[in-house]
Amino acid sequence: MDNQTIPLDAETKALEMPEDHRDELRLWLRLLTCSTLIEGEVRRRLRDRFDVTLPRFDLMAQLDKTPEGMTLSDLSKRMMVSNGNLTSLVDRLAASGHIERRVSAIDRRAQIVKLTPAGRMEFRAIAAEHEAWVAEIFGGLSQREQKDLMRLLAKTKLSARNAIMGETQ
Amino acid sequence: MDNQTIPLDAETKALEMPEDHRDELRLWLRLLTCSTLIEGEVRRRLRDRFDVTLPRFDLMAQLDKTPEGMTLSDLSKRMMVSNGNLTSLVDRLAASGHIERRVSAIDRRAQIVKLTPAGRMEFRAIAAEHEAWVAEIFGGLSQREQKDLMRLLAKTKLSARNAIMGETQ
Secondary structure (H helix, E strand, C coil): CCHHHCCHHHHHHHHCCCCCCCHHHHHHHHHHHHHHHHHHHHHHHHHHHHHCHHHHHHHHHHHHHHCCCCEEEEEEHHCCCCHHHHHHHHHHHHCCCCCEEECCCCCCCCCEEEEEEHHHHHHHHHHHHHHHHHHCCCCCCHHHHHEEEHHHHHHHHHHHHHHHHHCCC | CCCHHHEEEEEEEEHHCCCCCCHHHHHHHHHHHHHHHHHHHHHHHHHHHHCHHHHHHHHHHHHHHHCCCCCHHHHHCCCCCCHHHHHHHHHHHHHHHCCCEEEECCCCCCCCEECHHHHHHHHHHHHHHHHHHHHCCCCCHHHHHHHHHHHHHHHHHHHHHHHHHHCCC
């Protein structure tokens, strides 16, 4: 017997849909679709045009923002890669001369990594292209629409944070 | 010598910023932040409350939409997991009685999977909770704001698709 061939009874329906939240669900799926679509395209262009992975680009972007360098543990907090992957990423960027490592003066167990001048120059060339791609991707929205979207996403971020906080209290 | 201590010269600046697209970049990063935040929370609640992974939930959601069942290859096209992961996911869902498999009448090399009545019932109970979480997460936005966000994300999706199409032509 197939569930689909008999109409759901009222009780099952009530259990399934205590209130109708289909609009919010559609909103979330659309947000996710946009994010997945754009991230996929950025990832593809980074790979095809610069032979750079997204985690490598993200790591260099983090270091570009902190010219004095960062400890590995701070880096790992800001990036969404595992510690093992981060270490091998750092090893490869050091081997290719993009970053340099030194022992922290404050904590000799901690390693500080920073971009080399060559690493910084290469990152910024890629970052400029990356920024142009993103502008192209959002190019179908007017200035006004971009501004509205920015404001609504700020609200969404706050609303999501509140839901998460309420949850973990 | 630290790059940060000397101002960038005009040429470097021009290379770096042919046009200023910082607004679009901020927009993209905010969209990505929202998406990552919400996905992480949904993933956490599915795990904590139902001991269900997001790929498992997504697979059941795909099957719930197609009561007649789907071939493994159609399933893999709609989901963002590798074929190997999909096969092991399907094996586990079959072992726990949530789905059933049969050979396709059209193509005997193809396997068709569908939810069992018990699998469907369990999925729908989780899906109702999931929908309520999403409504809570977007709860800080008024109906009007949700509608506006929906419309702007539709434009974003279209704009991203156009950028991707232009790229691959």
